[in-house]
Amino acid sequence: MAANDLDTLRRQIVPAAGAAALSHGTIVFVLAPAELVPAVARLRDEFAFDLLLDLTAVDWPADALRFEVVHHLYSTTHKVRVRLKTRVAAADPVIDSLVALYGSAAYMERECHEMYGIRFRGNHDLRPILLYEGFIGHPLRKDYPKRREQPLVPYREA
C-alpha cells in the first residue's frame, strides 16, 4: 500500500483530528477513544483488515493521558498492517471493547486489563487470564515495584 493509499485511508478513517503516519511499513493512526470502534469497524468492513494481531498498552507515567492502548490489525487481502493508538487517562482508564468486531479481542483485553488496569467497556469477562485471583495491582505499570512478589504458597522457614 503506497503513500496515496495512506492518504485515502487517513481521509476516510480519521476525518476529525486524528493523525496518521507510516512507520516501518505500518500505517499508524492516533485516535481519540470515541473514534476507535467506528474506525476499526470501517477498517474491517471496508478495507479488509480481517485479523486483530495484537492488543496491548504502553504506560507513560509522566503524561496526563497516561496509558496508550495499541491495536494492531492486519489485512490478509492487502498484506498490510495498521496500528491504532489511543490515549486514556490514569484516573479512569476505560476504552471501548472490540469483542463485538473480533472474537480474539476477548483474551487480549483480559490480559491488558490485568497487566495495566485498563477496563474495556463491553467485555464482560475481564477475569485474570495469566495472573491469579487475588493478585493486587497491575504488574506492567511502571510504578509496580520490580521485586514485589505475591506468592500463593507460604515460604518455608529459612
Add this chain to the structure above:
Amino acid sequence: MDARTIPIVPIAPAGARAPKDGAFEFLVTRKDEMIGWARKFSLFPYPFVTACCAMEFMAVSASPYDTDRFGAALPRFSPRQADLLMVVGTVTHKQAPVLLKVWEQMCEPKWVMAFGACATSGGFYQNYATLQGIDQIIPVDVYVPGCPPRPETVIDGIMQLQDKIARSHHPVVAGRF
C-alpha cells in the same frame, strides 16, 4: 573404628562345606549402607518440566548421555510412583501450588533436584511472576546450575545425589529392623 570402614567379610556357616570355587556365601554390611546402595540405583524420576530446560532434560535422558546408566531413567508420570522430583525450568507463583501438591503426593523416601538456574534461584527472572527458587516452598537435595545445564552437569548432579543417598541414614526401615 568408623562404621563405614567395616569390611565386607565372607563367613562360612557352621558345618557347611566350603564351596570349591571360593565364592562368597554370606556378606556382612550395614543396614544403611545396603539400603542406600539399593535406593541410589533405583531412582524413579518425576519430571516436573516447565520450560526450555526440558530440551536438555531430553538430551540427558536419551542414548548419548543416558541416565539409565545411573539407574535414574524411568520417568514416572504419577508422583505416587516416583522418588526423585526433577523440577526442570521456571516455576511461577501461579504454578507453585501445583508443584507443592506434586511434592506432597510423593511417598517417602523422596528427593528433589532443582534442574537449571530458574528452578535453583529464579534465574534471570526477578519480577511479579517468578518464584525465586523452588527451595522457597519445598526442600531441595541437589542443585544443578546452568542455563540450561549441560548433560555432564546433570549427570554430576545425579551422582552427587547418589552419594548423598548412600551416605544417608534410612530411618523408615530402621524402626522395624
